[in-house]
Amino acid sequence: MMQIPTLPPAVVPRLTKYLALIQQLSSEGVQWVSSQDLADALGLTSSTVRQDLSHVDYSGISKRGYETTGLEKVLAGILGADREWKTVVIGAGNLGMALARHEEFLRHGFTMCGVFDSDEKKIGRKVGRLTVRGMRDLPAFVGSEMVQVGVLAVPASAAQSCADLLIASGIKGLLNLSLAHLIAPRTVAVMDSRMIASLIELTHAITLRQNPSSP
Amino acid sequence: MMQIPTLPPAVVPRLTKYLALIQQLSSEGVQWVSSQDLADALGLTSSTVRQDLSHVDYSGISKRGYETTGLEKVLAGILGADREWKTVVIGAGNLGMALARHEEFLRHGFTMCGVFDSDEKKIGRKVGRLTVRGMRDLPAFVGSEMVQVGVLAVPASAAQSCADLLIASGIKGLLNLSLAHLIAPRTVAVMDSRMIASLIELTHAITLRQNPSSP
DNA sequence: TAGATTGTTAATCGATTAACAATC
DNA sequence: TAGATTGTTAATCGATTAACAATC
Numbered sequence: 001m002m003q004i005p006t007l008p009p010a011v012v013p014r015l016t017k018y019l020a021l022i023q024q025l026s027s028e029g030v031q032w033v034s035s036q037d038l039a040d041a042l043g044l045t046s047s048t049v050r051q052d053l054s055h056v057d058y059s060g061i062s063k064r065g066y067e068t069t070g071l072e073k074v075l076a077g078i079l080g081a082d083r084e085w086k087t088v089v090i091g092a093g094n095l096g097m098a099l100a101r102h103e104e105f106l107r108h109g110f111t112m113c114g115v116f117d118s119d120e121k122k123i124g125r126k127v128g129r130l131t132v133r134g135m136r137d138l139p140a141f142v143g144s145e146m147v148q149v150g151v152l153a154v155p156a157s158a159a160q161s162c163a164d165l166l167i168a169s170g171i172k173g174l175l176n177l178s179l180a181h182l183i184a185p186r187t188v189a190v191m192d193s194r195m196i197a198s199l200i201e202l203t204h205a206i207t208l209r210q211n212p213s214s215p
Numbered sequence: 216m217m218q219i220p221t222l223p224p225a226v227v228p229r230l231t232k233y234l235a236l237i238q239q240l241s242s243e244g245v246q247w248v249s250s251q252d253l254a255d256a257l258g259l260t261s262s263t264v265r266q267d268l269s270h271v272d273y274s275g276i277s278k279r280g281y282e283t284t285g286l287e288k289v290l291a292g293i294l295g296a297d298r299e300w301k302t303v304v305i306g307a308g309n310l311g312m313a314l315a316r317h318e319e320f321l322r323h324g325f326t327m328c329g330v331f332d333s334d335e336k337k338i339g340r341k342v343g344r345l346t347v348r349g350m351r352d353l354p355a356f357v358g359s360e361m362v363q364v365g366v367l368a369v370p371a372s373a374a375q376s377c378a379d380l381l382i383a384s385g386i387k388g389l390l391n392l393s394l395a396h397l398i399a400p401r402t403v404a405v406m407d408s409r410m411i412a413s414l415i416e417l418t419h420a421i422t423l424r425q426n427p428s429s430p
Numbered sequence: 431t432a433g434a435t436t437g438t439t440a441a442t443c444g445a446t447t448a449a450c451a452a453t454c
Numbered sequence: 455t456a457g458a459t460t461g462t463t464a465a466t467c468g469a470t471t472a473a474c475a476a477t478c
Contacts, residue, residue: 010445012419016412020394034459042396047447054461062454062459080418098313108411148421173421175414179235181257189420193413196323197231198406199390203295204227205404206363206388225469262471269437277435277478
């Protein structure tokens with residue numbers, strides 16, 4: 001099996017940016033990309049790009065840069081973006097239903113195989129080709145379908161208890177969309193993508209820019 | 216007007232976490248919280264919490280900690296979470312429609328006042344109490360309604376051109392939900408909340424945990 | 431009072447940038 | 455060849471942690 005190098009934490013989010021950009025470039029027929037090209041497109045320095053890519057087992061070529069298709073393959077392998085990931089959504093509210101139907105997930109290898117909600121009234125509703133299931137069915141489903149990823153689209157007040165149930169069911173990773181901070185054992189990976197928190201950071205940045213005291 | 220101190224970049228995301236937690240605690244009637252309490256709940260060290268809060272014009276009290284209601288007010292002020300922010304969503308797909316109906320936004324001060332799409336077929340559709348408008352109406356709407364925040368729920372391929380239109384219309388900040396990296400002038404704040412990118416970081420973390428080479 | 435907790439300084443750690451020899 | 459670009463080392467910068475006097 002391929003060796004996955006341990007990467008400095010700050011590098012991983014940038015690798016996902018390189019991958020997204022290179023996928024776009026290679027689909028447009030671009031064959032070579034330099035560290036300066038990547039830096040310009042992503043608002044970084046070429047030095048940072050080269051440092052980051054030095055952690056990756058793929059060499060560029062002087063005077064030409066990196067071959068897009070080769071680098072794309074290596075980055076996808078390191079990040080797990082070359083595999084299928086069975087995914088469930090918890091929460092059949094506006095957001096959860098939208099995510100269950102979101103084609104972008106499938107396009108990036110996340111196979112949506114279940115939507116769960118604790119509200120009895122929502123159980124049985126159709127979401128595309130799926131049907132909303134009750135939370136009581138979650139443990140058996142995760143186990144038998146070997147679901148690896150759970151997306152939490154529930155209110156902050158319910159997030160930790162839903163996470164606990166997913167963890168007890170044997171899930172491997174959680175995407176937390178709620179404002180709550182989740183506690184999980186080290187064996188389970190957790191990533192946050194919290195729109196409300198990002199919006200609040202955004203309003204802070206707007207306020208700073210409107211305030212003449214900042215440089 | 217209140218003085219907004221310039222904060223180290225790494226501190227701001229944590230302030231949003233402190234605020235979310237303290238809002239919950241104060242709504243539960245908790246009156247005092249120590250740096251150790253906050254650290255335990257959020258997976259930090261008490262030292263980090265005290266360093267962060269030292270940037271904030273609010274003093275704790277030895278032996279008791281910080282008063283929740285007071286700290287909540289100060290953090291909300293610094294982050295802009297004590298104001299109303301007029302917000303539009305660009306993109307009336309699954310995700311955009313769900314966000315336009317999402318009550319969580321309103322509860323955090325983001326007043327949803329418009330949904331826009333370039334697809335003629337979607338114009339006129341109802342989204343809660345709103346109606347989908349065409350992109351051609353965006354500049355006049357942002358100007359006359361004094362919209363400050365734009366949420367981009369469009370495919371990566373359309374993200375930059377939509378951002379350019381919002382910026383030309385005079386928007387103050389953008390929340391980018393697409394996988395694309397956005398280029399914007401320094402006068403416009405941009406924050407990313409990219410679920411697909413977070414999911415890919417998650418699959419990397421899962422892969423690492425399953426690989427015995429890591430510590 | 432005794433003890434817990436803050437605020438702050440200094441030390442450590444990690445991330446970014448600059449610089450340049452190697453190389454295609 | 456001459457020149458552009460990599461890979462890597464060293465320097466700088468910023469963030470985190472440890473430690474402890476001040477204080478309630």
